[in-house]
Amino acid sequence: MKQVNTKYGILRGISSIEYYSGGSVKECTLNTINKLKSPYGVLIPKYNYGISRSKNTVSVSFYENGNLKSIYLENQIKIKTSIGILPAEFITFYDNGDIKRLFPLNGKITAYWTEQDEYKMAEGIEFNLAIGKIKEKVISIYFYEGGNIKSITFWRKNSVIIRTPIGDAFARIGTAFYPDGKLKSFEPxxxxxxxxKIGVIRAFDTEALGIHGDSNSLVFSKEGEISSIVTSTDRIEVLNRKSGEKQVYRPLLKRSIIDENSMDIIPLRIEFQGDKVKFRNGFQHKFPCECVLNECDFKIKHLKLEYSSPCSSCI
Incomplete structure (x- = not known):
């Protein structure tokens, strides 16, 4: 039976293994129980891949210096973090040993194990943050080195009332934070x-995927001002008072890859950088898409664009 030495103990029952060019273990998959002694207690990597919700991923991975990089746990455990005791089934780490991402659950979604099945297993986690005190089921928590929360990813089914620099709002998908804890972004x-700075913009991103809450469509500066916003409905007419030139920016449409008889919206992103405002839709416009705020007049029209999710079964 193949075995290797690690900083956390001997690994036995290795069914597959990959090494770095220097010879240290990069990752491996196990088929028998192993107990790794870590700063977070004894961790048992995944070894029983026979159950329906087991993902086809490695049991454990390491940095080239031998430090733990990720671990897929055999069973969900309670683990001590910078924000308290949390449930964990998959954890990634920074090179210094701090927890990077924590997933309370790590099940594989199939026809035999649905997202609804996974959701039912999740438990609410309590957070006391700048956005308020909330208790929600979450998909993952992303930490900065040192332990402060970088982002939280919610289940698609959930919407959360949060406190923001522009008032209370319903958030979906996720929220992201600055290192000092202030809200950086959220998904309306x-x-x-x-x-x-150019008027009232109707914020919403029809293309928000819900994969993670690291980056979102409504972004704030550290001072709490709007620095970036995504709209799926607004048409902005920009008149340059010096040149008399007029430009129009709006969401675009593209043929749906799911239903050829329908169109998908390409939202418009508006960014505020100092005394300038920029417009883009996933790619740059052919015409100038940047202007100085005090040199232009802005006329905003809210368009009535119908939108429905292509995934009718999404929870």
């Missing part, structure tokens, strides 16, 4: 009228 649940 529905069309939300937001006051900006």
């Amino acid at each position: 649940k529905k069309n939300m009228d937001v006051n900006t």
Whole structure:
């Protein structure tokens, strides 16, 4: 039976293994029980892949210096983190040993194990943050080195009332934070009228995927001002008072890859950088898409664009 030495103990029952070019273990999959002694207690990597919700991923991986990089746990455990005791089934780490990402559950979604099945297993986690005190089921928590929360990813089914620099709002998908804990961004649940430097913009991103909450469509500066916003409905007419030139920016449409008889919206992103405002839709416009705020007049029209999710079964 193949075995290797690690900083955390001997690994036995290795069914597959990969090494770095220097000879240290990069990752391996196990088929028997192993107990690794870590700063977070004894961790048992995944070894029983026979159950329906087991993902086809490695049991454990390491940095080239031998430090733990990730671990897929055999069973969900309670683990001590910078924000308290949390449930964990998959954990990634920084090179210094701090927890990077924590997933309370790590099941594989198939026809035999649905997202609804996984959701039912999740438990609410309590957070006391700048956005308020909340208790929600979450998909993952992303930490900065040192332990402060970088982002939280919610289940798609959930919407959360949070406190923001522009008032209370319903958030979906996730929220992201600055290292000092201030809100950096969130994903609005529905069309939300937001006051900006050019007027009221209706914020909503039809292309928000819900994979993670690291980056979102409504972004704040550290001072709490709007620095970036995504709209799926608004048409902005920009008149340059010096040149008399007029430009129009709006969400675009593309043929749906799911239903050829329908169109998908390409949202418009508006960014505020100092005294300038920029417009883009996933790619740059062919015409100038940047202007100086005090040199232009802005006329905003809210368009009535119908939107429905292509995934009718999404929870």
